[in-house]
Amino acid sequence: MKILYAASEAKPFSASGGLADVVGSLPSAVSRKNCDCRVVMPLYRNVSPEVRNQLTYLTDITVDVSWRKQYCGIYTIKKGNVTYYLLDNPYYYMRDGMYGFYDDCERYVFFSRAVLEILPHIDFFPDIIHCNDWQTAMIPVFYQILYKYHQEYQNIKIIYTIHNIQYQGVYGKEVVTELMGLPSYHTNLLDFDGCVNLMKGAIETADCITTVSPTYAKEILDPWYSYGMDRALVRRKDPIIGILNGIDTEDYNPKTDSNISEKYTALKRNGKKACRAALLQELNLPVDDSPVIGIVTRLVAHKGIDLIRYVFHEMLEMGCKFVILGSGEKIFEDFFHEMQLQHPEQVSTTIGFIPALARKIYAGADMFLMPSQNEPCGLAQMISLRYGTIPIVRETGGLKDSVIDAGGKNGNGFTFKTYDALDMLDAVKRACALFKDKKKWSSLVRYAMNCDFSWDASAEKYIELYKNLLETKD
Numbered sequence: 424m425k426i427l428y429a430a431s432e433a434k435p436f437s438a439s440g441g442l443a444d445v446v447g448s449l450p451s452a453v454s455r456k457n458c459d460c461r462v463v464m465p466l467y468r469n470v471s472p473e474v475r476n477q478l479t480y481l482t483d484i485t486v487d488v489s490w491r492k493q494y495c496g497i498y499t500i501k502k503g504n505v506t507y508y509l510l511d512n513p514y515y516y517m518r519d520g521m522y523g524f525y526d527d528c529e530r531y532v533f534f535s536r537a538v539l540e541i542l543p544h545i546d547f548f549p550d551i552i553h554c555n556d557w558q559t560a561m562i563p564v565f566y567q568i569l570y571k572y573h574q575e576y577q578n579i580k581i582i583y584t585i586h587n588i589q590y591q592g593v594y595g596k597e598v599v600t601e602l603m604g605l606p607s608y609h610t611n612l613l614d615f616d617g618c619v620n621l622m623k624g625a626i627e628t629a630d631c632i633t634t635v636s637p638t639y640a641k642e643i644l645d646p647w648y649s650y651g652m653d654r655a656l657v658r659r660k661d662p663i664i665g666i667l668n669g670i671d672t673e674d675y676n677p678k679t680d681s682n683i684s685e686k687y688t689a690l691k692r693n694g695k696k697a698c699r700a701a702l703l704q705e706l707n708l709p710v711d712d713s714p715v716i717g718i719v720t721r722l723v724a725h726k727g728i729d730l731i732r733y734v735f736h737e738m739l740e741m742g743c744k745f746v747i748l749g750s751g752e753k754i755f756e757d758f759f760h761e762m763q764l765q766h767p768e769q770v771s772t773t774i775g776f777i778p779a780l781a782r783k784i785y786a787g788a789d790m791f792l793m794p795s796q797n798e799p800c801g802l803a804q805m806i807s808l809r810y811g812t813i814p815i816v817r818e819t820g821g822l823k824d825s826v827i828d829a830g831g832k833n834g835n836g837f838t839f840k841t842y843d844a845l846d847m848l849d850a851v852k853r854a855c856a857l858f859k860d861k862k863k864w865s866s867l868v869r870y871a872m873n874c875d876f877s878w879d880a881s882a883e884k885y886i887e888l889y890k891n892l893l894e895t896k897d
Contacts, residue, residue, distance in 0.1 A: 424889060425459045426450070427549040429538045431531065431558035432521060435502070436474060436509065437467045439521055441668070441802055442555060442586050445635070448671045449885065452878035454504040456886050461547060463538050465530075466498060466509035468517045474500070478509065482544050486537045488529065489604035495537045497544060508545060510537050528594045528621075532602045535561035539570050548575055551889050553582045557592030560625035561603070567628040568609055580892045583629035585622070587799050588643050589650050592621030616651065626655045631892055633664045635800035636821035640665030648797055666885060667824050668800040669878035675785075675809050677872075682782035687811075689872035692865070695786065695811055702787030706746060706771035713742040714858045716851075717788030717812060719781045719803055722751030722759070727794030727817060732758050733844035738851055739769055746784050747772045785810040790854050794839075794847045798822050805876040808835060811868040815850050817842065825876065829857065835871045 432438055434447030450460040466478075478498040485492040496511030515530040524530065539562065542548050554562045563581040570576045598619050599610050613624040626632060634640045640663040642648040644656055656663060673679075677695070678688050684701035687694025703710045716738070720726045732755070738745075739762075747759050747770070759772040773780060785791070791807035793816045800821030804814040808825075814836040816822040826836040830853070837854045839846040858864050 424551070424886075424893070425547065425549040426453060426461070426551045426553055426889065427538075427547065428460065428462045428553045428555070429535075429559045429562055430462065430464055430555040431534070433462055433464050433507070436464065436470050436507070437521060441800065444671070444802060445586070445668055446555060448669065448878045449882065450505045451503050452669070452882035453885060455879075456882060458886065458889075460504075461506040461508065461549070463508040463510065463541070465516045465534055466496070466511040467521055468519065469521070470509065481508075483511075484537075484540060484544055486533060486540050487604060488533050488536065489600065489602050493533055495533075495540070497541055499545070508541065510534065510541070528592065528598050529602050531558040531592070531621075532561055532598070535559055536565055538562055539565055539576075543575065549579060550893055551580050551582060553584065554625065554629070555584050556586050557590055557621045557625075559583075560592055560621035562625075563628040563630075564603075564605075564609075564612060564621075564624040568605060580630045580889075581628075582631045582633060582888070582892065583625040585632065585634045585643065585799075588622075588634075588648070588652050591623070591650065591652060594619045594621075615655065622652060623655045626652070626659065630895075631661070631664065631888070632656070632659065633666060633888070635665070636667045636824045637665035638823045639799045639820040642797070642820060664888060665824075666881055666888070667821055668802065669881045670802055670805045670809065670876050672809065672877045675806050677786055677810050680782055680786070682779045683786040684783075689811070689869050692811060692868065692872075695868070698783065698786040699789070700787075702746065702783050703744075705783070706773075707767070708744055708746075708771055709768055713744055714790060714855050715744045715746060715788045716790045716792050716815075717784040717807070718745065718747045718749065718792050719784055720749045720793070722749045722755035724752070725796045726751075727796055727842075727847070728752075728755045730794045730842070730844040730847050731792065734848045735762060737848055739766055741852065741855055743769070743851070743855065745770045746788055748775075748777065748780055748784060750774050750776065785812055788812045789858060790815055790837075790851075792851070793817075793822060795819060795822060796842055801825070804836070808871045808874050808876065811872045813837070813854060813867060813871060815847075815854055817847070829853075829867055833870075835867070835874050 430446040432443040434443045454460040481497040483496040486495045498509045612627045613619045615623040685694035685697035763770045763772045791812045791814045798820040816826045818840045827834050828838040837850045839850040
């Protein structure tokens with residue numbers, strides 16, 4: 424089985440968020456099951472010179488962007504068991520940053536068309552093209568309209584995965600003729616609320632729609648979570664399939680992580696105590712027995728930061744220490760800075776994102792607070808479990824699918840349902856109460872570290888999905 428993954432970013436080349444983690448790990452896990460997996464992405468300026476020197480030039484072609492013909496250089500590199508193709512166009516991708524430009528629609532319309540155009544030149548016609556998020560949403564649209572009936576392209580199935588439904592690729596109707604070059608009678612595929620919506624086009628034309636957790640697959644059919652896209656999703660005949668993301672358990676491994684002060688395992692956990700002490704010392708917090716709560720996140724409202732702010736003083740009065748790493752809205756950055764000034768022995772705030780410090784927090788904190796308003800999958804709670812740091816989460820999206828409340832069977836964390844600060848506070852209180860019972864807490868940490876969130880389990884589910892899709896006839 425041959426699978427081509429198309430995405431706007433992938434580790435270890437270019438990354439801005441969780442999408443890069445997924446595309447950097449899933450193809451490798453699927454390849455281990457005797458599949459030929461390849462990845463295609465843009466060649467951005469931020470690809471390191473070291474990697475650039477390892478790239479092999481294949482050829483260059485021209486790609487139609489409506490009436491324009493644009494250069495596309497094709498470079499390749501093999502990492503492990505996966506072949507990567509990086510598509511070059513200096514005008515579109517040699518910029519400081521990956522997203523947020525006035526012509527993002529044009530940049531990713533070009534990329535989507537290029538993904539289909541390169542297939543004869545790389546001598547690889549896949550059974551499945553697996554597209555990810557709005558930047559690749561035009562691939563199934565172009566395929567259905569322009570490529571499907573070409574002999575070489577016949578029988579390709581296209582999967583479209585929604586990683587975050589909030590970002591849909593919404594533009595004015597002029598882009599259909601100016602950038603896409605599609606006949607006007609196909610405009611209805613992309614038309615949504617008076618605009619062109621790229622995600623809606625993918626939903627209309629892809630053979631299968633998936634998302635990154637079973638709970639999120641249900642939530643995005645609810646107007647509360649869908650940002651309007653529920654109206655397009657409910658019209659599909661087949662259900663939305665949710666498969667929980669995994670994490671790279673070799674990268675996130677307390678047994679081998681060079682970022683933490685002492686290595687440890689689920690059976691030999693003394694190193695975690697050393698990591699805890701080292702974290703507190705590094706951040707000038709007293710080393711004692713009070714619970715240490717880690718927060719590594721974007722400081723924005725939908726991550727539940729407003730809930731934390733509402734009951735922060737109550738949690739401090741319980742004796743909790745907070746180690747905070749993140750950046751985002753100024754109101755939240757200023758709040759946590761002020762809390763550090765007022766409570767220097769209980770609060771450490773670092774604005775920004777420092778990967779090495781994030782690892783130290785995962786390893787050194789006792790608990791990890793993640794009260795998101797919505798969370799398609801979430802990786803931080805899985806990473807914290809891997810390091811034996813007990814997550815406290817709201818039951819939404821992938822958080823609900825990966826964290827089970829310790830008040831019942833097979834619990835590995837603490838959860839609350841409603842988006843309410845007092846409910847969150849109750850979950851923190853329950854965690855702190857169990858933390859005082861060192862024997863029970865130690866058992867919980869051991870169980871948490873043994874939870875399997877590797878990509879292998881997810882890969883099996885994707886392979887089953889791919890096989891089922893190939894067995895269906897148009």
